Amino acid sequence: MSDKNVLVIGGAGFIGLHVVSQLLDDGWNIRIFDNMVRGDRDRANELVKTGRVDVVDQDIRNGVSIMEAMRGYDYVIHLAADSINKSVADPATSFDINVVGTHNVVSAAAALGVKRVVYASSASVYGDPEKLPMHEDDRLNPLTPYCIGKRTGEDILGYYQRRSGLSWIALRFFNVYGEGQKTTAYYTSVINHFVNRLKNGDAPVIDGEGKQSMDFIHVTDIARAVVLSLTAEEADQAINVGTGIDTSVAELARILIDAVGVDVEPVFNPRDVLVSRRAADVERAQRVLGFVASVDVRSGMTRLVQNS
Ligand SMILES: NC(=O)c1ccc[n+]([C@@H]2O[C@H](COP(=O)([O-])OP(=O)(O)OC[C@H]3O[C@@H](n4cnc5c(N)ncnc54)[C@H](O)[C@@H]3O)[C@@H](O)[C@H]2O)c1
Structure with a gap:
């Protein structure tokens, strides 16, 4: 071998x-x-x-x-x-x-x-x-x-x-998101939820102001x-x-509306939500691995919608 x-x-x-x-x-x-x-x-x-x-x-x-x-x-x-x-x-x-x-x-x-x-x-x-x-x-x-x-x-x-x-x-x-992911994925289930609604012509519903974010x-x-x-x-x-960029749930909804190509506006459901935010410090990955993320959220999500 x-x-x-x-x-x-x-x-x-x-x-x-x-x-x-x-x-x-x-x-x-x-x-x-x-x-x-x-x-x-x-x-x-x-x-x-x-x-x-x-x-x-x-x-x-x-x-x-x-x-x-x-x-x-x-x-x-x-x-x-x-x-x-x-x-x-x-x-x-x-x-x-x-x-x-x-x-x-x-x-x-x-x-x-x-x-x-x-x-x-x-x-x-x-x-x-x-x-x-x-x-x-x-x-x-x-x-x-x-x-x-x-x-x-x-x-x-x-x-x-x-x-x-x-x-x-x-x-x-x-x-992590992308082609082949199970619909039950914990943190990224919001993607699947929004895409399913949008494909039926329904607006994505966002709790609070959608400020909670993830590093997709x-x-x-x-x-x-x-x-x-x-x-x-x-x-x-x-x-x-990670990419080093935090994308809010409200921004994600906009990206997916464009990707699916439907004429709807997100609906905000006013209530108190715990606003958690995430973004990676990416310096070590760059220095040790020579790694920089190459797929930006908009093109990655668009590719996912097209292939799903
Ligand atoms: N997907 C994410 O967003 C994410 C984020 C952070 C960390 N991770 C980690 O990355 C790894 C891969 O995640 P994924 O999303 O591909 O998950 P996944 O569930 O799709 O893949 C895990 C694989 O491990 C196998 N497996 C589970 N238990 C096993 C066992 N006892 N013995 C042998 N095989 C077993 C499963 O059959 C499956 O094929 C996991 O360790 C996960 O915790 C994933």
Whole structure:
């Protein structure tokens, strides 16, 4: 096997399939490890036909199977997780997958001498930010079992770096959107909600003044940051992956009205809402990964509407 071989855990999911596609373009051989609870099995099986992808249908909670699947692979991308929606309803399962499962992945990587682990963390580790843009060294305040699990995943990587010299990068993804996303996606469900209304000719309804904002980043940019992280010279740190721009819900509604091309005005539903805002400090991603987001929100959303 060439030395460009990578195990993509959670590789059949929304972000994973975009990552695998860019890895193929970049000449990598790929093993997808996914239990298919949210994965697209058909798409994964199609990728096998390239001759450079194979699929292991297993669970990261099974430490033996993760160790066996990782043997012979020099690089690991870990994207598997239980979703934020489910973590509040069932914290035990969330910790089992996101903490114990992640420990299985990271300890196996350390034991097998993997050259780099790239881990999907989340901007939600910051909690409600005290200032914008959000910097990697800001205080972390994870609020749900999912967010606690993500922060713990970063800590587990740090532990195996100190203990065994494991090289890692944790990417704190901001609000990812794009083709292939499930309609139940937590932070970005507002996109789907607005688009469905607009396609029926109905106006988007906004709670409050629509000032709450997100840093929407297109999934192809996220995938590029993941691939760059495999070979970045500087490692062993968390890195934000966002555009650096906060887009308010009111602005999003305008963008989607234009993208769908209907003649409606957003309806504001006056009530008190908690105005949370998000924007990534993107300096570290640029310096360490050479990464700058390339898809602006207007063109990314327009592309999404056209392809959905
Ligand atoms: N989508 C976002 O906006 C966003 C934001 C921040 C962080 N993230 C993180 O990025 C990663 C990928 O997110 P996504 O949106 O592609 O999610 P996704 O649910 O589409 O993909 C996750 C994949 O992991 C697999 N999986 C889940 N539990 C597993 C287990 N126990 N064993 C093996 N495989 C398992 C699923 O089948 C799925 O294919 C996740 O870790 C997520 O927490 C996503």
